[in-house]
Amino acid sequence: MPRPELDYLDELALELRFAGMDGAQIGSVLEEARDHLAAADQPPEEVFGPAKEYAAALADSQRERLQPRPMSLTVGDLIANGLQFLGFLLGFRGAMIVLLREDAAVDLGPGHLAGAGLLMIGLVWPLWPAMRAYLARRTGFATPVVACVAVVAVFVAVMQWWDEPVLIALSPVPAIGLGAVLIAVCWVRAWRLRDPVQRPSATAGTDHTS
Amino acid sequence: MRDPQWLRGVLPLLVLAVLREGECYGYDLTRKLEAAGLGTVKGGSLYPVLARLEADGAVAIRWSEPTSGPARKYYRLTPAGHEQLQAGASRWLAFTEHAAALLTPSTSELNDATP
Numbered sequence: 001m002p003r004p005e006l007d008y009l010d011e012l013a014l015e016l017r018f019a020g021m022d023g024a025q026i027g028s029v030l031e032e033a034r035d036h037l038a039a040a041d042q043p044p045e046e047v048f049g050p051a052k053e054y055a056a057a058l059a060d061s062q063r064e065r066l067q068p069r070p071m072s073l074t075v076g077d078l079i080a081n082g083l084q085f086l087g088f089l090l091g092f093r094g095a096m097i098v099l100l101r102e103d104a105a106v107d108l109g110p111g112h113l114a115g116a117g118l119l120m121i122g123l124v125w126p127l128w129p130a131m132r133a134y135l136a137r138r139t140g141f142a143t144p145v146v147a148c149v150a151v152v153a154v155f156v157a158v159m160q161w162w163d164e165p166v167l168i169a170l171s172p173v174p175a176i177g178l179g180a181v182l183i184a185v186c187w188v189r190a191w192r193l194r195d196p197v198q199r200p201s202a203t204a205g206t207d208h209t210s
Numbered sequence: 211m212r213d214p215q216w217l218r219g220v221l222p223l224l225v226l227a228v229l230r231e232g233e234c235y236g237y238d239l240t241r242k243l244e245a246a247g248l249g250t251v252k253g254g255s256l257y258p259v260l261a262r263l264e265a266d267g268a269v270a271i272r273w274s275e276p277t278s279g280p281a282r283k284y285y286r287l288t289p290a291g292h293e294q295l296q297a298g299a300s301r302w303l304a305f306t307e308h309a310a311a312l313l314t315p316s317t318s319e320l321n322d323a324t325p
Binding site for chain 1: 235236237240252253254257258259261262264265270271272273274275279280281282283
């Protein structure tokens with residue numbers, strides 16, 4: 001398939017995702033578009049119009065079958081990201097102590113917990129809106145990078161500044177284990193929630209005749 | 211020369227009318243509409259209409275098993291689609307009859323226009 005067609009279909013897939021279609025619906029639209037383009041032998045923009053407008057027209061025609069708040073962060077997403085952050089923190093610090101053969105514990109202070117909280121807030125704003133704007137091509141790559149650097153800078157400053165009193169002290173190996181469990185739980189959750197674009201199968205279809 | 215606005219309103223009915231003749235896929239529908247003298251119907255106009263008809267249960271779909279290339283989506287009329295077509299066609303024909311009566315110049319107008 002020529003490059004312009006691939007670019008167009010990629011853009012269309014993204015716009016459909018923004019409009020609230022799930023992976024199966026997007027796969028169906030893309031497959032039908034590929035079939036039409038192969039038969040028509042015309043540029044995709046000429047056949048379907050701009051991807052954003054075409055996606056909006058398709059979404060409008062099946063409004064009741066769309067996700068109500070597409071690509072939005074849920075409370076579960078925020079908690080999972082906070083826990084994942086703590087998992088990385090425990091795992092990384094435990095691993096450093098083991099590798100450097102230090103005689104120390106992995107201790108977490110209020111700054112670490114506040115850092116996890118700040119990360120969750122930073123995801124709501126400005127990280128996620130910046131990433132959405134970038135994906136929707138309303139802004140350049142610099143915007144999400146600047147947002148990310150700003151959030152990381154704030155949470156590192158809080159962690160450094162607010163390290164007393166020690167709230168949790170764990171031996172390195174249990175800390176690594178707990179960190180790995182937290183990360184694994186969050187990844188399993190993310191895997192279960194994933195919604196990849198699916199190509200339609202021959203068994204897919206509707207039958208309103210019976 | 212057809213006005214695109216006219217087609218927009220009546221396209222769902224025309225699609226149902228083409229499907230009354232048998233199962234079709236998207237590109238095939240555009241060719242049949244063109245062959246019927248309705249001009250080129252772009253995919254950007256056709257597929258949202260098909261999606262709406264599918265969501266309403268007026269058409270059913272099936273995917274072909276491709277030997278190579280993309281799978282093909284076929285549409286066929288359902289009993290609900292038949293009913294929608296019959297009701298819509300009668301309303302459309304009544305409307306065009308009234309519109310034609312209004313737009314057709316009267317005999318006196320034709321006589322006045324004759325040099």
